[in-house]
Amino acid sequence: MSAEAAADGSRPRVRTAGGVVEGRTGPGGTAVFLGVPYAAPPVGALRFAAPALPAAWDGVRDAAAYGPTAPKVPYPDMFAALLPDPAIPGDDCLNLNVWTPDPAPGARLPVMVWIHGGAHTRGSSAVPVYDGSAFARDGVVLVSFNFRLGVLGYGLFPDAPVNRGLLDQIAALTWVRDNIGAFGGDPDRVTVFGESAGAISIGSLLAAPRAAGLFARAVLQSGAPEILPRVRVRATVRRMASLLKVDATAAAFTATDLPDLLAAQAAVLRRSGPLLGGPAFGLVTDPDTVPTDPLDALCDSAVSTEVPLLLGWTSDEYRLWLAPTGGMRLLDRLGPLSVSLARARTGKDRAAVRALRTALPAAGPAELAGQLITDRLLRDPLRRLAGARRAAPSFLYEFGWPSGLPGLGACHALELGFVFDTLAAPEAAWLAGSEPPQALADEMHAAWVRFAVEGDPGWAAWNGDGPPKVFGGPSLDAAQASVTTRPVLP
Numbered sequence: 061m062s063a064e065a066a067a068d069g070s071r072p073r074v075r076t077a078g079g080v081v082e083g084r085t086g087p088g089g090t091a092v093f094l095g096v097p098y099a100a101p102p103v104g105a106l107r108f109a110a111p112a113l114p115a116a117w118d119g120v121r122d123a124a125a126y127g128p129t130a131p132k133v134p135y136p137d138m139f140a141a142l143l144p145d146p147a148i149p150g151d152d153c154l155n156l157n158v159w160t161p162d163p164a165p166g167a168r169l170p171v172m173v174w175i176h177g178g179a180h181t182r183g184s185s186a187v188p189v190y191d192g193s194a195f196a197r198d199g200v201v202l203v204s205f206n207f208r209l210g211v212l213g214y215g216l217f218p219d220a221p222v223n224r225g226l227l228d229q230i231a232a233l234t235w236v237r238d239n240i241g242a243f244g245g246d247p248d249r250v251t252v253f254g255e256s257a258g259a260i261s262i263g264s265l266l267a268a269p270r271a272a273g274l275f276a277r278a279v280l281q282s283g284a285p286e287i288l289p290r291v292r293v294r295a296t297v298r299r300m301a302s303l304l305k306v307d308a309t310a311a312a313f314t315a316t317d318l319p320d321l322l323a324a325q326a327a328v329l330r331r332s333g334p335l336l337g338g339p340a341f342g343l344v345t346d347p348d349t350v351p352t353d354p355l356d357a358l359c360d361s362a363v364s365t366e367v368p369l370l371l372g373w374t375s376d377e378y379r380l381w382l383a384p385t386g387g388m389r390l391l392d393r394l395g396p397l398s399v400s401l402a403r404a405r406t407g408k409d410r411a412a413v414r415a416l417r418t419a420l421p422a423a424g425p426a427e428l429a430g431q432l433i434t435d436r437l438l439r440d441p442l443r444r445l446a447g448a449r450r451a452a453p454s455f456l457y458e459f460g461w462p463s464g465l466p467g468l469g470a471c472h473a474l475e476l477g478f479v480f481d482t483l484a485a486p487e488a489a490w491l492a493g494s495e496p497p498q499a500l501a502d503e504m505h506a507a508w509v510r511f512a513v514e515g516d517p518g519w520a521a522w523n524g525d526g527p528p529k530v531f532g533g534p535s536l537d538a539a540q541a542s543v544t545t546r547p548v549l550p
Contacts, residue, residue, distance in 0.1 A: 070085065071083065071084060071085070072084075072085065072091040072093075073120065074093065074163050074242045074243055075242060076096065076239045076242060077116075077235075077238055077239055078097065078114055078116045078117060078121075079116050079117040079118065079119070079120075079121055080119070080120045080121065081093050081096050081120070081121045081122075081123040082120045082121065082122055082123055082124075083123045083124070083158075083163075084123075084124050086159065086193055086196065087193050087197065088161075088193075088196075088197050089161075090159060090160065090161050090193060090196040090197060091158075091159070091160050091161075091162075091163040091196075091243075092157070092158070092159050092192075092193075093123040093157065093158040093160075093163075093243070094123050094124060094125055094126050094127065094157045095123055095125055095126055095128075095152075095155045095157065096121075096123055096127075096155055096156050096157070096158065097114040097127070097152055097154060097155050098111075098114065098154055098155065098156050098205065098231055098232045098235035099111035099112060099113065099114055099154035099228065099231045099232075099235075100112040100113065100114050100115065100154070101151040101153070101154065102151075102153070102154060102208060102212070103151045104314075105314070107212065107310075107313075107314045108212070108215070108217060108220035108221075108224065108310035108313065108314060109220070109221065109224075110221045110224065110227050111154060111224075111227055111228050111231040114154075126146075126148055126157065126185070126186040127148065127150065127152055127153065127155035127206070128148045128149060128150025128151065128152055128153040128155070128206075129146065129147055129148045129153055129184035129185075129186055129206055130153045130184065130206050130207060130208050130209045130212070130213070131153070131210075131212060131318055131322060132145075132147065132181060132182050132183075132209050132210060132322070133181075133182075133210075133322050133323075133325065133326040134147070134182075135182060138384040139384060141384075141490065142380070142384065142465075142468075142490050142491050143182075143473065143490070143491070144187050144188060144189065144487040144490060145178070145183060145184065145187065146184065146186045146187065146188075147184075148184075148186060153206050153208075154205075154206060154207065154208075154228055154231070154232075155185075155205065155206055156185065156203055156204065156205035156206070156232055156235065156236075157185055157192070157203065157204050157205070158192075158201065158202070158203050158240075158243050159191075159192035159193055159195060159196040159201070160196055160201045160202075160243045160244045160245065161196045161197070161199055161200075161201070161244065162244040163242075163243050163244050164244050165241055165242055165244070166244075167244035167245075168241075168244075168245075168246040168249075169199060169200065169201050169244050169245055169246060169249075170199070170200050170201070170245075170246060170249045170251070170512045170513050171200070171201045171202075171203065171236065171240055171245040171246060171247070171249060171250045171251065171512075172195055172200050172201070172202050172203070172250075172251045172252075172253060172508075172512050173203045173204070173232070173233065173236055173250060173251070173252045173253070173275065174190060174192070174202065174203065174204040174205075174253060174254065174258070175205075175207075175229060175252060175253070175254030175258035175259075175261050175262060176190065176204070176254065176255070176257075176258050177254065177255045177256030177257045177258045177259070177282075177283070177473065178209070178256070178257055179256070179257050179340075180209060180210065180213065180214055180225065180257045180260075180340075180341050180342050180343075181209050181210040181325070181329065181341060182209065183209070183257070183258075184206050185204035185205055185206050186206075187487070188482065188485045188486075188487045188488075189476050189477050189480055189482050189485055189487055189488055190204055190476070190480060190482075191480065191482050191485065192204060192480070194480060194481035194482065194505060195480075195509065198505075198506075198509045199509070199513070200509055200512055200513070201240060201243055201244055201245035203232075203236055203240070203245075205229075205232040207225050207228035207229050208224055208225050208228055209225065209341075210322075210325050210329075210341050211296075211297065211300060211313065211321065211325050211341060212224070212321075213225030213228065213341070214341035214342055214343065214344075215293070215296075215297045215300075215310075215313070216290060216293045216294045216297055216344060217297065217308070217309055217313070218309060219309050219310045219311055220310035221348070222344060222346035222348065223264075223343055223344065223346055223349040225261070225343075226261060226264055226265070226268065226343060226349055226350070227349065229261055229265065229271075230265070230268070230270050230271050230274070233250070233252070233265075233271065233274040233275065234274065236250060236274070237250075237274055248276065249276060249512075250274065250275040250276055250277075251275065251276065251277040251278065251279065251511065251512040252265065252275045252277075252278050252279070253278070253279035253280075253281065253370075253479075253508065254279070254280070254281065254283065255281040255282055255283060255473060255475075255476060256281070256282050256283045256472065256473065257283060257342075258281075258283065259279075259280035259281050259282060259283025259284070260283040260284065260285065260286055260342070260343065261283075261343070262278050262279075262280055262283075263280060263283070263284060263285025263286065263354045263355065263358070263445075264285060264287070264343050264349075264350045264354045265278075266278060266285070266354065266358055266363070266364040266367060267285070267350060267351075267352070267354035267357040267358055267363050267364065268349055268350055268354075269351070270348075270349065272364075275367070276367065276368075277367060277368045277369075277370075277511065277512065277515060278367055278368075278369055278370070279369070279370040279371075279508065279511065280369065280370070280371045280372075280442065280445075281372060281373075281475065281476075281479070282372070282373050282374060282377060282438060282473070282475075283438070284355065284437070284438055284441035284442050284445065285353075285354035285355040285358060285441065285445065286342070286343070286354075286355065286441070287342070287343050287345055287350060287353055287354065288340060288341075288342040288343065288344055289344075290344045290345070292339070292340060293340070293341060293342065293344055294308075295339070296328055296329075296339040296340060296341060299328045299339060300313075300321075300324040300325060300328050301313075303324040303327060303328065304316055304320060304321070304324050329341075355441055355444070355445065358445055358448065359444055359445060359448035360448075365449055365450045365451040365452055366451045366452050367452055368452045368453050368454070368455075368511075368515045368516075369445070369446065369449065369452070369453075369454040369455070370454075370455045370457070370508075370511050370517055371442045371445065371446055371454060371455070371456055371457070372442070372456055372457035372458055372459065372528060372529075373434070373438045373439055373442065373458060373459070374458070374459040374460070374470045374471060374472060374473075374474055374475055375458060375459065375460040375462075375469065375470035375533055376430070376462070376468070376469035376470045376471050377430075377434045377437075377438060377471065377472040378430030378431070378433060378434050378471075378472070379430065379467065379468050379469045379470075379471040379472070380468065380471040380472035380473060380474075381472070382426065382430060383467040383468055383469075383471070387426070388426040388430075388467065389426075390426075391425055391426035391429050391430075392424045392425050394425060395425050396425060397425075398425045398426060398428075398429045399413060399425050399428050399429050399432070401429070402428070402429035402430075402432040402433055403432065405432075405433060405436070406432050406433055406436035407436070408432050408435065408436065412432065412435070413432070416428050416431055416432070442456070443456070443522075446522045446524075447522070447524045453515075453516075453521035453522075454522050455511070455516075455517050455519065455520075455521055455522060455529070456522045456528030456529065457507075457517075457528050457529045457530070457531060458527075458528045458529070458530045458531070458533070459474065459475040459478070459504075459530075459532060459533070460530050460531065460532050460533015461474070461478075461496075461497065461500055461531065461533055462533075463491060463492055463493050464492060464493020464494055464495065465491070465492075465493045468491070470532075470533060471491070473491060474491055474492060475504065475531070476491075477491070477492055477496065477501065478496075478500055478501040478504040478505065478531070478532075479504055479505060479508055480505065481501045481502070481505040483496050483498060483501050497532070500531060500532045503531065504531050504532075506518075517529075
């Protein structure tokens with residue numbers, strides 16, 4: 061594999077294992093290659109199969125535009141106004157993108173591989189906020205990719221491989237190992253990073269035997285290692301089958317038209333969510349991919365403890381799900397009952413509520429309930445994971461800058477435009493509002509680059525106690541180490 065030049069010298073070319081791809085010159089002379097296949101299109105008999113190798117091609121493949129995104133349904137309107145999620149039609153959705161400062165073998169540059177979020181049902185690598193130009197500008201090869209979502213990637217069937225979305229991710233990382241050197245990257249210096257469901261996926265990749273050796277460092281943003289009960293995922297598939305009036309098998313779902321499949325998925329998942337629970341798709345234990353609960357495996361054994369970790373959350377994760385839906389107002393009207401329900405959901409005791417009240421004296425019931433659930437879903441497991449590290453350091457952070465949009469605070473996914481240094485993208489304002497602080501993006505993006513280059517983001521590794529590094533907000537209150545003393549928003 062090697063780098064080449066177009067006849068007129070204006071378009072970079074790289075020879076991959078599948079053939080030659082021709083990209084475009086990006087900002088500052090970087091090279092950009094979009095829509096490169098890493099696996100065969102998952103259609104027909106491959107719809108619910110493990111990812112297969114893509115067909116090689118003759119000649120030069122144009123890599124100037126994002127490839128098709130994985131089949132999905134749009135966000136509900138209230139979230140679609142905040143979370144850009146382009147849908148690009150086409151079958152060849154198992155594709156990836158590369159931004160590189162030097163598409164030449166031998167450059168041996170650090171590599172970062174982005175795994176997008178979206179509750180395992182939405183999202184793609186084509187979201188404008190995920191543009192990798194700033195990473196390439198700063199000397200890092202950035203890779204992003206699509207993978208199967210929803211029932212296609214995570215539906216549990218008796219006649220199909222389990223965790224197909226994770227198998228797609230492993231296939232993409234294998235492609236990186238085998239091809240990234242031709243783009244100037246070092247396959248031995250790969251950092252995976254992801255947010256929300258992407259971070260959850262990385263938790264399983266850390267514990268997956270098939271992913272061993274494919275990356276050297278990992279960043280988990282607002283997502284902790286977790287698995288769903290197999291019975292819950294299987295029940296979700298059965299509900300879809302009932303709506304479709306077919307058997308709950310991969311064969312029957314393969315014979316179903318894709319639009320009908322997605323419509324049934326949307327109907328079944330309509331009342332589910334990160335805070336409410338309900339029907340869902342996600343990772344399950346499986347001997348071939350995730351043999352045991354990944355959080356237990358990572359905390360109780362030596363699995364992947366040689367991989368340095370960067371872990372963190374936003375101060376008001378829950379506001380993304382509650383503020384746009386009116387959930388904050390509803391929980392405040394319920395008063396103490398909402399806190400009691402949150403305690404029942406999380407297993408938190410009264411002492412935890414008292415600690416929150418001490419840290420947040422102005423907090424209402426919705427704020428208290430949301431923080432309890434955030435502790436249970438994110439802060440507690442991420443602190444547990446960081447505290448269990450033995451052979452490599454863990455670094456904790458909290459993102460505390462509040463959005464310029466009313467009620468969102470420092471909500472889930474708000475940090476993404478700062479990490480990618482893409483605040484200038486119009487879509488970044490959908491969540492951040494107007495005029496977000498560029499200095500904060502400079503600081504946060506530089507920390508992620510430094511972690512990829514040096515394995516150290518620029519602050520002390522967590523020693524099992526004390527607050528994390530805080531970006532853009534007040535320091536953590538000593539009365540409740542996992543909650544910041546920030547103003548309560550409307």
